[in-house]
Amino acid sequence: MISVIVILLYLVVIAFIGSVAFRRGKTNTEDFFLANRSVGEMVFFLSLFATNMTAFAILGSSGQAYRQGIGIYGLMASSSGLVIPLTIFFIGTRLWALGKRFGHQTQVAFFRDRWECDAIGTVIFTLCALMLVPYMIISIMGGGTVLANLSNTGAGASPIIPYWLGCAIVAVVVTLGVFLGGMRGTVWVNILQTTLFLLFGAVAVATISHALPGGFGDYISKLAGDPKTRFLVTREKMPPQAFWSYTLIPLSSIMFPHMAIMCFSARKVTAFRRTVVLYPLAILFIWLPCVFLGVLGAASLGKVADPDGVLLLMLQKYAPAWLAGVLGAGIISAVMGSDAHQVLALSTMFTKDIYQHYGGREKYGEKGAVHFARVFIVVVTIAAYAIALELKDKQGIFEIAVRYAFSGFAALAPIMIAALFWKRSTKWGALAATLFTAACLVYFAVLQNSRHPGDIIWQIGAGKDAIKVLFLNPRGDVSFWNGFMTVVPMVFGSAFCMIVGSLISRPPSQATLDKYFLAHQQQPDLSPVQA
Amino acid sequence: MKPLKTILLTLLVVAVYILHQDFWNWKQAEPLVFGCLPIGLAYQAGYSVLAAVTMAILVRFAWPKHLEEVEPSSKP
Numbered sequence: 001m002i003s004v005i006v007i008l009l010y011l012v013v014i015a016f017i018g019s020v021a022f023r024r025g026k027t028n029t030e031d032f033f034l035a036n037r038s039v040g041e042m043v044f045f046l047s048l049f050a051t052n053m054t055a056f057a058i059l060g061s062s063g064q065a066y067r068q069g070i071g072i073y074g075l076m077a078s079s080s081g082l083v084i085p086l087t088i089f090f091i092g093t094r095l096w097a098l099g100k101r102f103g104h105q106t107q108v109a110f111f112r113d114r115w116e117c118d119a120i121g122t123v124i125f126t127l128c129a130l131m132l133v134p135y136m137i138i139s140i141m142g143g144g145t146v147l148a149n150l151s152n153t154g155a156g157a158s159p160i161i162p163y164w165l166g167c168a169i170v171a172v173v174v175t176l177g178v179f180l181g182g183m184r185g186t187v188w189v190n191i192l193q194t195t196l197f198l199l200f201g202a203v204a205v206a207t208i209s210h211a212l213p214g215g216f217g218d219y220i221s222k223l224a225g226d227p228k229t230r231f232l233v234t235r236e237k238m239p240p241q242a243f244w245s246y247t248l249i250p251l252s253s254i255m256f257p258h259m260a261i262m263c264f265s266a267r268k269v270t271a272f273r274r275t276v277v278l279y280p281l282a283i284l285f286i287w288l289p290c291v292f293l294g295v296l297g298a299a300s301l302g303k304v305a306d307p308d309g310v311l312l313l314m315l316q317k318y319a320p321a322w323l324a325g326v327l328g329a330g331i332i333s334a335v336m337g338s339d340a341h342q343v344l345a346l347s348t349m350f351t352k353d354i355y356q357h358y359g360g361r362e363k364y365g366e367k368g369a370v371h372f373a374r375v376f377i378v379v380v381t382i383a384a385y386a387i388a389l390e391l392k393d394k395q396g397i398f399e400i401a402v403r404y405a406f407s408g409f410a411a412l413a414p415i416m417i418a419a420l421f422w423k424r425s426t427k428w429g430a431l432a433a434t435l436f437t438a439a440c441l442v443y444f445a446v447l448q449n450s451r452h453p454g455d456i457i458w459q460i461g462a463g464k465d466a467i468k469v470l471f472l473n474p475r476g477d478v479s480f481w482n483g484f485m486t487v488v489p490m491v492f493g494s495a496f497c498m499i500v501g502s503l504i505s506r507p508p509s510q511a512t513l514d515k516y517f518l519a520h521q522q523q524p525d526l527s528p529v530q531a
Numbered sequence: 532m533k534p535l536k537t538i539l540l541t542l543l544v545v546a547v548y549i550l551h552q553d554f555w556n557w558k559q560a561e562p563l564v565f566g567c568l569p570i571g572l573a574y575q576a577g578y579s580v581l582a583a584v585t586m587a588i589l590v591r592f593a594w595p596k597h598l599e600e601v602e603p604s605s606k607p
Contacts, residue, residue, distance in 0.1 A: 070569050070571055070572040070575075071571070073572055073575050073576070074551070074553070074571070074572075074574075074575040074578070077575070077579070078551060078575040078576075078578045078579050078582070079551055081578070081579045081582040081583070082547060082548065082551070082578075082582040082585065085582065085586045086544070086586075086589075089586065089589060089590075093595055093598055094595075094598070096598070097598045097601045100601050100602070100603060101601050101602070101603060101604045102603075102604055103603070215566070215567065216566070216567035217563055217566040217567040220560075220563055220567050220568075220569060221563070223560075224560040224561065224569070230560065233560040233569040233571075233572075234557065234558050234559060234560050234569070234571060235556075235557050235558070235571055236557065236558045238557075240552070240554060240557070243552070244552060247548070247551060268599070269595075269598045269599055269601070270599065273590050273594065276586045276589075276590060277583055277586045277587045277590060278583070279583075279586070280579045280580070280582035280583040280586065281579065281580070281583050283579060284576060284579040284580070288572075288576050288579075291572070292567075292568070292572065
């Protein structure tokens with residue numbers, strides 16, 4: 001009960017900050033969506049990091065570590081710690097500059113201008129919006145799981161806050177914060193949220209090590225000594241092909257609309273300097289304790305019904321109630337920080353790329369656009385909430401995110417790279433890459449739902465030397481070429497479509513090319529590094 | 532940026548990317564670093580620090596300084 005009170009207090013503080021931001025805000029879209037492009041250095045780092053950390057980082061990582069072991073850290077965290085800062089460094093800085101120079105507020109606005117297209121921009125928008133919704137859903141599911149687990153009073157008893165109510169509370173608080181405060185409110189809240197969840201890992205490890213009978217080393221040695229559990233402290237059950245495949249997944253980060261929009265909001269490009277250096281360390285602070293505690297949970301708790309809740313179970317068992325509440329608030333912070341940016345990003349995209357692009361601004365003005373954005377925020381949150389309830393118990397947090405959002409956005413990265421750095425790229429190349437990505441997602445989703453684990457869809461040769469080109473692995477994931485993840489053919493296939501589609505079609509007009517590639521005659525150019 | 536500097540920084544990034552694939556730790560749990568971290572996990576934690584150092588080097592030697600002077604365009 002105490003932990004629930006602590007978390008509820010935290011949620012009240014978050015809603016209060018949103019209302020203060022509301023009073024400071026202006027009724028134009030630049031202010032509502034981008035906080036007037038005025039986010040300072042340290043706040044930019046804290047907010048960008050919060051944007052990208054979801055329930056997935058804390059609950060998903062510990063849950064997967066419980067199931068698959070320490071390999072999860074290398075699989076997702078350490079590769080993200082290199083690839084995401086690299087994309088922010090090379091792509092984020094250029095996006096910022098384009099936004100500052102030409103006033104773009106979304107990726108699609110940039111694509112439309114860069115490639116002189118209209119409908120193709122709408123196609124890219126549609127795919128991005130469809131892929132962002134599942135990401136939003138896992139945030140709400142994560143919030144519901146946290147509140148239900150932390151308010152659980154004992155074995156067999158119903159939680160004080162059931163899952164459906166937990167999801168509703170998170171959805172309402174996030175919606176209120178974004179609805180009232182826009183980007184400014186979201187960024188302010190992020191300062192508190194990121195600080196809380198960065199502290200979370202160290203405090204959780206310290207608390208649990210104090211309360212756990214025996215040392216950490218004893219538990220890990222026990223796991224290593226038992227042939228049945230040794231895979232948890234090695235990677236012997238993790239296919240190396242999958243391990244490498246995962247290094248492509250973080251390419252998704254810069255293509256997530258909420259990350260790209262966040263890049264537009266910095267006051268100066270120098271804000272990116274500190275962010276790219278601190279980013280891998282921040283990932284280390286969060287993921288290492290969560291993965292370690294997930295593995296430790298396998299040794300100390302034994303079998304649990306819901307592995308994604310293993311960290312919460314450990315907190316309940318080994319931390320005092322008030323501290324479990326504070327740590328729970330840390331988890332909720334990760335959930336809500338990213339969810340708020342996702343809701344805001346969807347609203348920004350719909351308002352700028354659809355409503356205003358197709359004449360809404362002329363009809364109803366800037367004030368009308370902000371009202372439209374607010375109504376949209378409410379509608380999309382209600383829809384995400386309904387789906388979060390429907391999907392409960394059907395798929396793990398981790399799987400939903402990876403299957404539908406991460407791989408798809410990673411496959412769109414070649415489009416952004418081409419738009420920024422390849423003069424000869426065209427809208428037809430972008431369309432080909434987008435349609436290829438969409439087709440892959442639909443096809444793999446159909447396979448996943450219609451076939452069984454172990455089914456082979458396409459094989460070359462027979463017997464021992466056979467190459468399984470497309471099949472479902474024992475966990476039910478569609479796999480490629482003897483064990484690579486589907487993100488591999490998706491990223492390379494998308495890049496191929498981008499290149500071929502561009503080469504066989506006419507490039508944009510010289511005026512547009514000059515605008516983006518020869519602008520250094522009036523202003524510094526945006527081409528790759530000239531240090 | 533000078534070609535030699537570009538080559539060296541590219542090689543650095545590629546080398547760091549490759550170092551992520553620590554196949555030599557694949558089936559190893561021991562030694563336990565700090566008495567509790569399996570070697571595979573400790574290596575990847577160290578890799579995160581290496582990633583931060585790599586980014587600091589890129590910021591120092593390959594920062595796109597020309598972007599600092601970008602101003603809003605007068606043309607639409």
